[in-house]
Amino acid sequence: MDEYEEVRGDIKPIGDAVRVSCNPGESIIHHFNAFEARGVSYRLEDAILVSPDDPYENMKPSVAIIKDISATQDGRITVTGQRFYRLEVAVNKNGEKWESSESRELFYSFDKTEFLANFVMHKCRVHFIPPNKEIPCAKDQPGFIVRKIYDSKYKKLTELVDTCYDDSKQLEINLLLEKTIANAPKSH
Template sequence: MAEITDGYTPSIPSGHSSGSPPPPTPLRVGLIEYEDDEEEEDGVGNGVKPIGNAVKVSCIGGSKRYHFNGFEARGVCYQLEDTVLVVPDDPYVNMKPSVAIIKDITATQDGRITVTGQRFYRLDVAVNENGEKWESSDSRELFYSFDKTEFPASAVMHKCRVNFIPPNKEIPRAKHQPGFIVRKVYDSKYKELSELVDTCYDDSKQHELNLLLAKTIATVAKESLKL
């Protein structure tokens, strides 16, 4: 993921001399203090801040990280397990946004907020052992993976929907079930695909996949009741 720094620029009250701006008013969040941020030159990372108090503190490379259950970016709240679109590594290259499930949200003492996500692979990124791209009958298809990826919270574009489709079920039409679809799991190390329900997974990974399948089934059932 492209490295984008979350900045915090204090606002200057109207009528104050531009020669020496007043010290920023800190915003108390959990165990750290954050300055109210208003605007960055490139507009990326504007208004990014954690939600609530830190639920855990860890130490990585000698520096503390504060873990949160959610964060706010540009007026939108994001929480753990939300599926989101993320700014591509190089926004100036013709790349589509990546997709990830938010698994962890951390903040450093200087206010940088980072997201750890469970990564999905697009068909134009995943390749087989021969270096060839996988084929699909649906352009909405993504491959799930057990890979983790880290990116700045400011790189999150917006939430998106991902439907996990069991092997014995046909791909639903986008009109009836909008969003991305997942039917396979991609192993980026061995360049292989597996079914969502397979004997190759250990219990914890299969449990993870079963929860995602159940979440899709519950969402579709809830929407059917509204019709």
Template structure:
């Protein structure tokens, strides 16, 4: 069964009989600015990240999400009719299709969820809903045989083709995600802060694949190729590396031997 990410429904007016908006329960996720020099530095950074993610006092979103411009298409009929948009505004920030964003987590002590916005739609009640294509953190991605994958880098995320509809008001803010094939040098934190994706997680089969593995159907492979191309356009060509497998799992290859 697919592991779904659950969110509270968002009411856009006081007279709607729905649950209240998701409350702001976390600080914005800040990425490290410094490159680790040794194991002690890495430990210190992990402690700093944990401190930065402490839960502050709850804050309410300042406004409702509102679509920008005219619909680019329509779907459904009658009460189920939906207008689809290219972008929307929320708390003074414009969000557009294909933006990478962080969402508020379900519970206290959890890390924010990361996703790419794949659809923006508004129903007859005025609620703005986004379709998120999810990233998974290694420690939350389940293995088929049980357990989770080991975290090798605090920036690491797994890409997936799992999608869910989420209230737009559940968004925290935008984030940067770099897609780097397994044979490429990872961009330095100091020069290019952001998350790193080198592998794709099958949330149904609970398997892991490298970005360079040509195991997907054509449409999905093109999707991955476009994301890699966008990364290289943004940060430039990445040097090649040699890597060695560190586990019996042929697809768990984040630890690499640098050249």
């Protein structure tokens, strides 16, 4: 059995560790660019569906972009994801939920969340749509859509193209927009 092979669900990192870290008082943690779960490989920057912590709570899966994959020496594989918020979870300053005419809409955030790799259900598609563009038909571009960014600390929404972010966050948003444009179906 591989040193990092997770006992539950045949989950294991792919390739060599790209870096090593250590939290104070804890064991060494190896970081990877990819992992395999149930025969499917997942890489950094993949959009994924994540099962709820408690499957009996009747919650929908969450959505995240993989930002880090780590393995401890005891075989536990953890994923850190950039979190998306569903409309029914994100609230404004008054505690009210945001409205949308689009059922596929998610809000992007700069929040990170950590979970065990066995909570990853499968890959999904997320399209970043600037406000001046029409929302694509689900038949032509299946998957979730993002038009706004949610700030969970201040409980406010901003447009994807607002320029109020620091350079690294603005670059991240620009790359996500470019990726959507590059993957859009070409009209004939």
